[in-house]
Amino acid sequence: METTHGATVTSAEQVTPHMMRLRLRLDDPAAWVSTGRPDEFVHVEVGAETQDADGHSARHYTVSALAEDGFEMEIFIHGDGTGATWARTVLPGDRTDVSEPKAYYQVPEGAGVRLLVGDATALPAIARALAEARADERFHVVIELADMADARDLPSAATVTVDWRLGGNGIRRSILKEALVELSETLLDPAAQAYIWVACESKDSRAIRQLLRREYGLPLTHFRIVGYWHRDLEHAVRVWEEASEETKAQYMALWREDRTDEENWVELEPFLQKMGA
CATH class of the missing domain: 3.40.50.80 (Nucleotide-binding domain of ferredoxin-NADP reductase (FNR) module)
Structure with missing residues (x-):
């Protein structure tokens, strides 16, 4: 992960049958600065022992809303991977680390719909x-x-x-x-x-x-x-691991x-x- 910020889970809510919403309170809210873009995401330490296709042991989730002391993030529950299991079982008071936010959404000047x-x-x-x-x-x-x-x-x-x-x-x-x-x-x-x-x-x-x-x-x-x-x-991880230097x-x-x-x-x-x- 990149720069990390300590955080405490303060609530866990099931929004729909396959979507969990977690609220996190940051140890130092002023040190974590939002991108201001609606698709911003963070890497979250969920106890994974395996890496994803981008080489992270953490998993990335969307910041669905901001709060004065932290943010909300929503996690789609599919399968039985480490991230899904963490989202299903995490409890208020549990600790984790999150990265600086990144985002992609950027509407150019003059764009229409x-x-x-x-x-x-x-x-x-x-x-x-x-x-x-x-x-x-x-x-x-x-x-x-x-x-x-x-x-x-x-x-x-x-x-x-x-x-x-x-x-x-x-x-x-x-x-x-x-x-x-x-x-x-x-x-x-x-x-x-x-x-x-x-x-x-x-x-x-x-x-x-x-x-x-x-x-x-x-x-x-x-x-x-x-x-x-x-x-x-x-397959994605294997292709990368088997590639030559x-x-x-x-x-x-x-x-x-x-x-x-x-x-x-x-x-x-x-x-x-x-x-x-």
């Missing part, structure tokens, strides 16, 4: 984006769930259209790419100047990125695509700090395909 697309893991970020939106903003939201019991109200001052769909989430085939194609004559027209934010399973997110770049020619500044999780985490160095060199993440992905995607990732 905001198109937010994701599976259940993206729901906390989408809910916060809508809750913090201005009245003059417009949103079209597509969320796929494995169980419609996880759907919930998404209050907002903005003008919002929400399309709930069954799919993805490691249980069904994802329909997010097809849902975007359905919007191609309106929101995916470059003239619409839509800002598109997508968060879902890693390979599904990469397929959507290719769709937006190759089929619709959208400017890189008008979309941000994020892989929140891996359907086959063991030369290949790893080439990968690291492609991810440049002087470019935006989406600019980096232009070269990174074919490189990952060559690696078999």
Whole structure:
């Protein structure tokens, strides 16, 4: 993990059948500074002995709301991994460490409607984006769930259209790419100047990125695509561990700090395909 901040869990609430909301009080609230972006996340120490695909033993979760002494975060419960088990069993008074927040959501100047697309893991970020939106903003939201019991109200001052769909989430085939194609004559027209934010399973997110770049020619500044999780985490970790040191160095060199993440992905995607990732 990066810089860490001590925190105490103060409450744990089940929001829907597969979503937990935890409230954390930071030891030093002034030392942890929010990005101000609705999809910000932190790495959280949950007692994991194994690393994720990014090399973290901690797990990352969305900051769903801010408080004077800390923040809320929401955790989608799927499977029996270390993170899911921790979220199910954590109790008020339990201690953990969290990282500095990071975020991806950044609407460019002059953008039109905001198109937010994701599976259940993206729901906390989408809910916060809508809750913090201005009245003059417009949103079209597509969320796929494995169980419609996880759907919930998404209050907002903005003008919002929400399309709930069954799919993805490691249980069904994802329909997010097809849902975007359905919007191609309106929101995916470059003239619409839509800002598109997508968060879902890693390979599904990469397929959507290719769709937006190759089929619709959208400017890189008008979309941000994020892989929140891996359907086959063991494969992703194995590909990295079996890569040569030369290949790893080439990968690291492609991810440049002087470019935006989406600019980096232009070269990174074919490189990952060559690696078999």
